[in-house]
Amino acid sequence: MTAFLYPQDTACRRVVDISGIWRFKIDKNNEGRTANWKDGLTDTIDMAVPSSYNDIFTDKAVRDHCGDVWYETDFVVPAEWQGKEVQIRFGSATHRAIVWVNGVEVASHEGGYMPFAGELNDVVQFGKKNKVVVVVNNELSLSTIPAGGVVAHKDGVKEVKPYFDFFNYSGLHRQVKLLALPKQRITDITTITDFQGSQAE
Known part of the structure; x- marks a missing residue:
């Protein structure tokens, strides 16, 4: 689900920022997806969200990691949000991401510099603790922006x-927010223009 408009706290919309210190784990052996890390992480370290995880560590292997990294945190959806459409909005996840809440996939996205969101009503418990797990992948291809490639070495390290002149910074690069939206609302506006001779509509 795209989420281009910046969320604003208003009389009928609520916004809660759940950025901060999340739990983080690098998937060195590319096992997290098959081992169901989406259900919960172990042996994690603290990670600031938003940030580029590459700049948090002095270890070159971490800074240059190519592949999946995992994030996890807990959050509470206020009980008074029942009756609203509840979403989780990511300002940026470089370059692709899958989001699970309480073990259920709620969003997937490719495009590291665009926001995206997932609807939570069917998966969260209102007024109670919920868990969000995110896998972020920084691999490049000819179809990614920016473009690049991946080389797999004999030891399995990617x-x-x-194909550009700057570092491939990765991670959750913008704030993560919970939104409570009216179920009846304007979600999109389309303008159609037409020309008939010298007349325009």
């Missing part, structure tokens, strides 16, 4: 080969 390396990003960028």
